[in-house]
Amino acid sequence: xxxxxxxxxxxxxxxxxxxxxxxxxxxxxLNGSISMNLSGMESRTTVQFDEALEQDSFELNGEAQLxxxxxxxxxxxxxxxxxxxxxxxxxxxxxxxxxxxxxIASSASAFxxxxxxxxxxxxxxxxxxxxxxxxxxxxxxxxxxxxDGFVEWLPGEDDASSFAVSIAxxxxxxxxxxxxxISQGHKSIGSSAGHKLxxxxxxxxxRMMDAPERLKACRETLLGRDFARFAEVVELDSNYMHAVxxxxxxxxxxxxxxxxxxxxxxxxxxxxxxxxCATVDAGPNVHVLALKSELEWLQKALLVLPxxxxxxxxxxxxxxxxxx
Numbered sequence: 001x002x003x004x005x006x007x008x009x010x011x012x013x014x015x016x017x018x019x020x021x022x023x024x025x026x027x028x029x030l031n032g033s034i035s036m037n038l039s040g041m042e043s044r045t046t047v048q049f050d051e052a053l054e055q056d057s058f059e060l061n062g063e064a065q066l067x068x069x070x071x072x073x074x075x076x077x078x079x080x081x082x083x084x085x086x087x088x089x090x091x092x093x094x095x096x097x098x099x100x101x102x103x104i105a106s107s108a109s110a111f112x113x114x115x116x117x118x119x120x121x122x123x124x125x126x127x128x129x130x131x132x133x134x135x136x137x138x139x140x141x142x143x144x145x146x147x148d149g150f151v152e153w154l155p156g157e158d159d160a161s162s163f164a165v166s167i168a169x170x171x172x173x174x175x176x177x178x179x180x181x182i183s184q185g186h187k188s189i190g191s192s193a194g195h196k197l198x199x200x201x202x203x204x205x206x207r208m209m210d211a212p213e214r215l216k217a218c219r220e221t222l223l224g225r226d227f228a229r230f231a232e233v234v235e236l237d238s239n240y241m242h243a244v245x246x247x248x249x250x251x252x253x254x255x256x257x258x259x260x261x262x263x264x265x266x267x268x269x270x271x272x273x274x275x276x277c278a279t280v281d282a283g284p285n286v287h288v289l290a291l292k293s294e295l296e297w298l299q300k301a302l303l304v305l306p307x308x309x310x311x312x313x314x315x316x317x318x319x320x321x322x323x324x
Contacts, residue, residue, distance in 0.1 A: 001050045002049040002050065002122075002123070003048070004121060005046070005117045005120040005322060006045065006046040006117060006322065006323050007045055007116035007323070008320070009043055009045075009116070009142075009319070009321075010041060011098070011108050011109040012109075013035060013036055013038060013314070014144070014281065015034045016032070016211070017238065019245070020198025020204065021140070021195050022155075026137070026162070027139075027140040028155065028156065028158070030204075031208055031215070032154055032155045032211070033153045034150070034151070034153075034167070034215065034218050034219060035152075036151070036175065036177065036316050036317075037145060037149060037151065037170070037317040037319060038177055039170075039315045039317035040313060040317075041097060041098040041109070041312060041314055042096070043094055043112070044095050044097075044113065045092065045094040045095075045110065045113035046117060047114065047117040047118040048121055049086065049089070053089035053090070056091070057070075057091045058070050058094070059092070059093040059094070060095070060096075061094075076115075077089075079134065079137050079138075080115075080119055080134070083119070083122070084122035084123055084124050094113065096109070099184040099285075107138075107142065108142045108145045110139070110142070111138030111142035112146050112319070115131055115135035115146070116135075116146075116322060119134060128147060131146050131320070132146040132147065132165075133160070135320075139191075139192075141153075141191075145320060146319050147164055147166035148166050148318045149169045149172065149316050149318070150167050150169075150173070151166055152164065167219065167223070168222065168223060172222075172225075172316070174291060174293075174315075176289070176290055176291075176294075176315050177287050177288070177289055177315075178299060178311050178312075179285055179287050179314065180287075180311055181309050182285050183256065189252060194245065194252055197248040197252065198244055201248045202247060203240075207241070214233055218230065218234065228275075230277070231270060231289075234289065235277050237279075238280055242254070245282075252282075254280070255280065256284040256307065257307070258306060261305065262278065262302075262308070266286070266288055274298075275294055292315070299313065
């Protein structure tokens with residue numbers, strides 16, 4: 001029996017979105033993306049390899065997983081076994097302190113934590129670049145939860161060149177993400193399946209054509225802490241992604257009526273002078289990005305809106321790390 005290792009990783013919110021792959025098997029994205037790790041929300045994962053085991057096992061939030069959920073973890077552990085040149089099975093357990101599969105990037109934090117815990121348990125000592133590449137094989141956005149703070153995923157040309165790097169530390173900008181939770185349920189079509197539909201949208205080519213300019217604008221406004229311009233590019237990119245989703249074949253509509261109300265309200269608040277903007281991942285829940293000075297009133301204002309069940313708050317956070 002090998003030593004067990006436990007790792008923590010945070011979900012991230014993408015300012016410039018990842019949607020669609022050039023290579024589904026390697027999860028090589030159609031375009032680069034920029035994100036922020038979110039404190040207060042975390043996946044905690046423990047892995048141990050054991051020669052006595054006859055198969056892999058995986059437990060999520062205290063429940064043994066079977067079917068596709070287990071298979072996805074087994075496939076990922078196969079990647080680790082190949083890297084470490086071992087043939088032992090593993091037992092893995094993971095827990096999230098925020099809704100799973102509801103469009104709050106639970107797969108990103110889960111596979112970032114799994115990549116670190118499993119690689120260490122297998123005897124590997126991967127660099128941050130190598131760990132980011134490994135996490136990407138489980139979930140594309142997981143590569144962004146490996147480095148600290150504000151992160152850019154370099155799309156690369158192949159497996160070796162597609163990984164994420166930190167472009168600013170967590171204390172670079174006092175941003176917060178107030179996640180207005182509309183639904184905690186598991187979405188009917190997961191992101192992995194959705195990525196494969198991006199090519200079917202007639203709008204996707206235009207989205208890809210403009211992506212480099214949006215990436216450049218987001219990077220510049222983030223590094224320059226220019227919230228007004230930052231808000232414009234973040235909302236444009238989110239709207240682009242959901243336009244592609246809605247015009248795919250079959251169409252993907254993740255929003256609920258309360259999502260639309262929330263987006264409209266955030267726009268009104270910004271028109272009134274508040275430093276807030278909104279972005280939505282593959283789910284109905286709305287991420288309201290704001291300067292930290294706006295947080296006190298923002299939380300109260302969100303909680304009284306129709307359909308909002310809870311507000312989760314995340315500030316810029318560290319990347320994946322081991323714990324005792």
